[in-house]
Amino acid sequence: MNDKNFKPLPVQLSNKLIAEIKDGNSLFQKPVKENGLPAFVKPINPTTGKGYSAMNALILGMERHDDPRWMSADAARYAGTWVKKDETGTLIEFPKTNDIQAIRTADGKPIKNDQGVTQTKTVEFDKPQRGQAFLFNGSQLKDLQPLAEFLKKQNEGQTLSPVERAEKLIANSMAVIIHGGQEAYYDKQRDAIFMPEKEEFENETKYYQAAIHQLAHWTGHESREKRPMEGKFGSLEYAREELRASIAAILIGGELKIGHNFGQQASYMSNFVKLFKDEPFEIAKASRDAQKAANLLLGVNPKREQKQGADTAQGFKKGDEIAYMDTTYKVLETYKTKSIKVEDAAGTRKILKPEYGLYNSLLEAKYNPREPEMAEEQGQEQEQGQEQSNTYKVGR
Known part of the structure; x- marks a missing residue:
């Protein structure tokens, strides 16, 4: 895995998603x-x-x-x-x-027992x-x-059908759902989900799939997961939230065995491709946020996350050295606008603004070094649009 040509796993995943989206057969589309x-x-x-x-x-x-x-x-x-x-x-x-390693002598030779079996010890890491x-x-x-x-x-002991499980999940969320109209969407300002009447959908399953997708958006409210949800329809920020809700809905649909269906996703796909291309580690961040959203709705209590500075504002300071992809960036200057001047290992200097993909990737790499790609195994029970920054829609 130390091959210089080996791409980090999130980069591999992003590239595969780009190819599938262009072919029209990604999980988001089919x-x-x-x-x-x-x-x-x-x-x-x-x-x-x-x-x-x-x-x-x-x-x-x-x-x-x-x-x-x-x-x-x-x-x-x-x-x-x-x-x-x-x-x-x-x-x-x-x-x-931790890791299991051979016990060695002072000159590096492995120590074996009478049967010729190498003796081992468990080494605990300071951090994962x-x-x-x-x-x-x-x-x-x-x-x-x-x-x-x-x-x-x-499936032994599971007495509820996928539709009944979905209905129970929605009821347990206690989200405000208002029926009527022709579109399914979440309004952040009102903290309410708007859904067409159930009979407007092709079948019950598609109704619940759409509702679960909107519930995934609902988890991002400041009183719950507190995700940034300010982007206007068609913007990259809007696409970031849409990506998180889509992944969460895929996870929940798989757990409930009801599947997922986001309706017409064409309006998001080009921005998804841009995100994956410009910020390949975004898929790791989005997946992590989607996991939290899914856990919240499924009633899963994950192990407490170990986060550096979780409750403090994250930013850069002069002198920071951040390993990212195949180079290391050094922060030369920070500005009141939050922009930074950086220099990579080859001596190339550039100004990065907060809205730039590389800026956000470096911020992520600083506070979560290599953690975005480290997906932890867990037990689980386990938008057509107005330019509104607080409304997230999905077609039927």
Whole structure:
């Protein structure tokens, strides 16, 4: 993984999303596969029963397998199954808090016991390190429990249908939903969701899919997740929020097994592509925010996040040195406008304004070094438009 040509995982994911959007077959555009099944199937580790957090879930879900099970080759072997010949794994990242290392002598030789087995010790890290693993889908493994049996066992005890689960999630949110009109949207100023009457939709499922998407926007209100939601329709800031709500709706739809459908997304796709191209690490930030939104609506209580300066204003100071992509940027000057002058390792200097993609990427890299790409495995139960900065819409 130290190959200079190896691109960070968020960059790989952004590039793949750009290609899929241009081909018109991304998860945002095609929610159903040719076989009629949902395009996104919530990935799960069949041994631990745990799911994968947002960015990893996207990476795995974009492989379009119908089987939700994913395991590493080692985990599969321990479980009594093996990877089929010539199968290729899918790379994910996660935060490692420790590592198992060989115990060595003073001159570096490994110490072995009487049976010739190298002795090991567990080394705890001061802060999480970036771990990587290649996972294989259940369809890539042999001698695995038949999928139908696994799904039957997984669904044991679930008495509610996907529609009933969606209805319960909406009721539990206690969000204000006003019915009437022809469009589904969230109004931030009024902190209310506006929905057409249920009978206006093609079916119940599409009604709940649209409602869940708007609930994802609803989580961004200042009284909840407090996301920036000031962009006007068609702007990049608007697209950032739309991206977060879309990913959250994909995650929730996969959890409830109701799927997702955002209606006409053409108005967002060009801005999504621009975001992924100019700010490839935005997908990591958006996924992290989407995970919080999904957790809030699903009633999941994730482990307390470790954040540097979580309650303090984030910014730059003169002398900051920030590693980003394949270089290091040094902050030479800061200005009252919050703009900064930086110099990269090659000696190139430039002025960055707060609205620039590189500015925001450097800010993210400073306060969350390499963390945007480190998607943590978690157990989970797991807009047509007016130029209003506080209204988020999605077509039916």
